[in-house]
Amino acid sequence: MSETTPFPAATIAGYPRIGANRELKRTLEHYWSGKIDRSEFDKEVSDQIAKRINHLKELDLDSPASQPADFFLYDQVLTLTCALGAVPQRFGNLVRPDGSLDVDGEFTLARGIDDKAALEMTKWFDTNYHYLVPEIGPYVPISAVANPWLEQVKVAGEAARPVLVGPVTYLLGAKPTPDSPAHYNPLQRLDDVLAAFEAFLSQFAKAGVAWVQLDEPGLVRDTWSAPRAEVLAAAKKAYDFLGKLPNRPALFVNAPYGDLGIDGRKVLADTSIEAIGLDLVSGAVPSSEDLAPLSEKTVVAGVVSGRNIWRTDLDGALQTLRKIQEVCPKISVSTSTSLQHVPHDATIETSIDPVVRSWLAFADQKIEEVQVLAKGLSNPSSVNAELTENARILATRANHPEVKRAEVRAATAAVTAADRNRAPYAERVAAQEALLNLPLLPTTTIGSFPQTTEIRKARAAFRKGEINEAQYDEEIKAEIARVVKLQEDLGLDVLVHGEAERNDMVQFFAEQLDGFATTENGWVQSYGSRCTRPSILWGDVSRPRPMTVEWSTYAQSLTSKPMKGMLTGPVTIMAWSFVRDDEPKKEVADQLGLALRAEIADLEAAGIKVIQVDEPAIRELLPLREAGREEYLDWSVGSFRLATGGAKTETQIHTHLCYSEFNVVVDAIDHLDADVTSIEASRSKMDILPAVHEHGFERGLGPGIWDIHSPRVPKLDEEKDLLEKAVGALNPRQVWVNPDCGLKTRAYPETVATLKNLVEAAKEVRQEIEA
Numbered sequence: 001m002s003e004t005t006p007f008p009a010a011t012i013a014g015y016p017r018i019g020a021n022r023e024l025k026r027t028l029e030h031y032w033s034g035k036i037d038r039s040e041f042d043k044e045v046s047d048q049i050a051k052r053i054n055h056l057k058e059l060d061l062d063s064p065a066s067q068p069a070d071f072f073l074y075d076q077v078l079t080l081t082c083a084l085g086a087v088p089q090r091f092g093n094l095v096r097p098d099g100s101l102d103v104d105g106e107f108t109l110a111r112g113i114d115d116k117a118a119l120e121m122t123k124w125f126d127t128n129y130h131y132l133v134p135e136i137g138p139y140v141p142i143s144a145v146a147n148p149w150l151e152q153v154k155v156a157g158e159a160a161r162p163v164l165v166g167p168v169t170y171l172l173g174a175k176p177t178p179d180s181p182a183h184y185n186p187l188q189r190l191d192d193v194l195a196a197f198e199a200f201l202s203q204f205a206k207a208g209v210a211w212v213q214l215d216e217p218g219l220v221r222d223t224w225s226a227p228r229a230e231v232l233a234a235a236k237k238a239y240d241f242l243g244k245l246p247n248r249p250a251l252f253v254n255a256p257y258g259d260l261g262i263d264g265r266k267v268l269a270d271t272s273i274e275a276i277g278l279d280l281v282s283g284a285v286p287s288s289e290d291l292a293p294l295s296e297k298t299v300v301a302g303v304v305s306g307r308n309i310w311r312t313d314l315d316g317a318l319q320t321l322r323k324i325q326e327v328c329p330k331i332s333v334s335t336s337t338s339l340q341h342v343p344h345d346a347t348i349e350t351s352i353d354p355v356v357r358s359w360l361a362f363a364d365q366k367i368e369e370v371q372v373l374a375k376g377l378s379n380p381s382s383v384n385a386e387l388t389e390n391a392r393i394l395a396t397r398a399n400h401p402e403v404k405r406a407e408v409r410a411a412t413a414a415v416t417a418a419d420r421n422r423a424p425y426a427e428r429v430a431a432q433e434a435l436l437n438l439p440l441l442p443t444t445t446i447g448s449f450p451q452t453t454e455i456r457k458a459r460a461a462f463r464k465g466e467i468n469e470a471q472y473d474e475e476i477k478a479e480i481a482r483v484v485k486l487q488e489d490l491g492l493d494v495l496v497h498g499e500a501e502r503n504d505m506v507q508f509f510a511e512q513l514d515g516f517a518t519t520e521n522g523w524v525q526s527y528g529s530r531c532t533r534p535s536i537l538w539g540d541v542s543r544p545r546p547m548t549v550e551w552s553t554y555a556q557s558l559t560s561k562p563m564k565g566m567l568t569g570p571v572t573i574m575a576w577s578f579v580r581d582d583e584p585k586k587e588v589a590d591q592l593g594l595a596l597r598a599e600i601a602d603l604e605a606a607g608i609k610v611i612q613v614d615e616p617a618i619r620e621l622l623p624l625r626e627a628g629r630e631e632y633l634d635w636s637v638g639s640f641r642l643a644t645g646g647a648k649t650e651t652q653i654h655t656h657l658c659y660s661e662f663n664v665v666v667d668a669i670d671h672l673d674a675d676v677t678s679i680e681a682s683r684s685k686m687d688i689l690p691a692v693h694e695h696g697f698e699r700g701l702g703p704g705i706w707d708i709h710s711p712r713v714p715k716l717d718e719e720k721d722l723l724e725k726a727v728g729a730l731n732p733r734q735v736w737v738n739p740d741c742g743l744k745t746r747a748y749p750e751t752v753a754t755l756k757n758l759v760e761a762a763k764e765v766r767q768e769i770e771a
């Protein structure tokens with residue numbers, strides 16, 4: 001590498017690709033459903049790439065190196081898997097002679113086909129974004145078979161900055177194929193991945209790309225597959241190798257989502273890469289001494305959060321930047337992570353109280369903040385007006401009367417240890433068995449049923465004022481009645497009302513609780529074309545009135561089978577909202593816990609005997625480094641127990657968890673002390689069972705036997721196999737039979753077909769046990 005274009009003074013680590021109006025979602029779904037053909041698809045995608053780059057230019061990210069080329073069709077990890085041709089054997093027929101896949105092949109990896117399961121999906125670090133897990137065994141092909149970033153660079157008309165998942169993080173995030181020998185670790189394929197990166201880099205250099213960004217968040221987390229020393233050794237090897245390549249653009253290695261640590265910084269500092277990105281929001285600001293090894297490098301300082309939507313304290317950020325600048329004169333201002341985790345534009349959210357709205361910064365506002373900071377760093381007096389205005393806004397937030405409310409604080413302060421404890425499990429089981437009288441291997445679903453077009457239409461019509469509340473409620477009740485009837489016909493044992501009244505399992509509660517704001521268009525990509533609209537938790541939380549009782553009691557009135565009351569737990573409400581950053585999480589969690597506790601009491605009073613409190617996100621917020629985990633589990637589990645701790649002995653409390661890697665939190669699941677836990681397990685072929693068994697977990701457990709993320713209908717035998725596995729590994733009396741998760745994203749045909757099989761599988765396995 002010879003002469004380098006200096007790294008831009010201001011940039012962002014990444015930008016949302018879903019589009020301000022979810023254009024990418026629409027294009028993908030239209031293509032998948034056959035509404036548009038391949039050439040229309042390609043054209044729409046190029047348009048979106050071009051528009052996106054132009055938009056960044058309009059926001060004054062005008063040098064090509066400041067513009068991330070990170071437009072991925074489905075997922076950043078999947079894109080790299082396809083570029084490496086690292087295609088699992090079962091999809092071999094999709095691979096072209098040159099080792100590459102076309103977009104249809106790429107989508108097939110993501111979505112599965114016939115009896116070929118999709119790649120597993122897992123949360124990306126501690127975010128609510130899901131990536132597709134590469135399957136990297138010893139024999140999977142790996143080489144540079146395609147370079148989709150180059151197409152972006154071309155569409156942009158200039159050499160923007162390609163963003164790739166770095167080689168170490170890629171392999172750390174992969175799982176071994178089943179044919180891998182014992183003790184094999186995907187990291188053993190590092191040399192092959194590095195050879196492919198060498199090829200990518202020389203292609204970039206040839207295309208005139210000045211800077212390439214390699215994301216290595218794998219270096220900020222403790223992993224379970226390799227000790228830190230091994231991870232750092234891999235990083236050293238990777239960047240020694242890539243750094244020394246003669247024919248490459250300048251390298252910017254970014255370490256978002258946490259603290260790179262002294263050891264991680266040292267490893268990267270000793271290589272010949274040009275720039276290192278630090279997450280200074282989730283990670284600590286290093287001392288001058290700790291920064292010294294980086295003094296020759298460009299430090300890309302992530303001081304503007306890519307994870308939350310609060311305006312940055314600009315003055316505080318400037319002080320941090322100056323401190324770093326004293327030791328590392330080549331400093332650049334950036335976001336802590338890609339902005340893919342925040343919506344596009346806060347200024348259009350006119351339904352949010354303008355005072356609260358003034359506290360918010362979405363992606364476009366964050367780009368402005370980054371620029372103000374860069375300007376302030378080079379010329380302090382040039383941003384006085386911006387700093388004064390920023391300080392004024394932050395003061396209105398700190399002093400707002402609903403940010404801190406005396407009665408809410410008094411309630412959380414009065415919580416005692418006893419409030420978080422129910423009667424011993426043995427006592428509860430006996431009381432619940434007597435009350436509910438369920439068969440062996442009881443069947444149930446996780447809560448939601450398919451959201452029909454009629455329901456969506458009714459909701460839209462209600463929002464626009466075309467139908468009144470009474471009419472809307474009638475529609476919902478009719479849907480509930482249909483869903484209850486269907487479940488009775490199918491022969492399920494514990495029923496649900498189907499959640500037709502909920503647009504989203506968090507927003508539904510956020511809309512009814514004090515302390516939240518909700519957005520009209522604040523969409524954030526969750527996976528592929530799926531988006532969520534996180535609510536904004538800005539003030540102290542309380543429950544002005546019951547939230548779910550009317551729907552649950554109506555549903556219960558239609559059947560003699562038990563109807564589950566359905567709530568979202570405190571941790572999940574927090575994880576899937578943008579949570580205030582001015583209070584400890586424990587306080588916020590307990591406020592939510594108390595609100596849900598009151599709801600549970602009201603459900604019980606209305607005759608509901610089974611209540612599910614969903615905590616799918618409990619795993620997601622687990623700190624990336626060992627050090628913070630105990631404290632986290634303490635407050636998160638504590639808030640769940642506060643929510644459920646007032647339930648009667650005979651009330652059966654369920655919880656539901658999804659997304660893999662549960663092995664690490666089995667302990668915590670146990671501490672939740674729910675009577676029954678349903679958990680995603682089918683994609684991973686029940687590989688949670690050994691951990692559950694080893695742990696001696698003895699309460700009810702429903703490991704999912706239907707992967708609801710794909711429209712594929714599993715055969716009866718597949719469902720039976722999974723169930724038999726569960727029954728074999730656990731005490732049959734503790735096993736529940738259910739899908740992996742809610743059915744909201746599925747359609748009715750596959751739902752009915754699969755649930756029929758599920759009930760049949762339970763029946764047959766029940767007979768096998770009883771025989």
Ligand SMILES: [Zn+2]
Pocket residue numbers: 446616656657658740741742
């Ligand atoms: Zn779920």
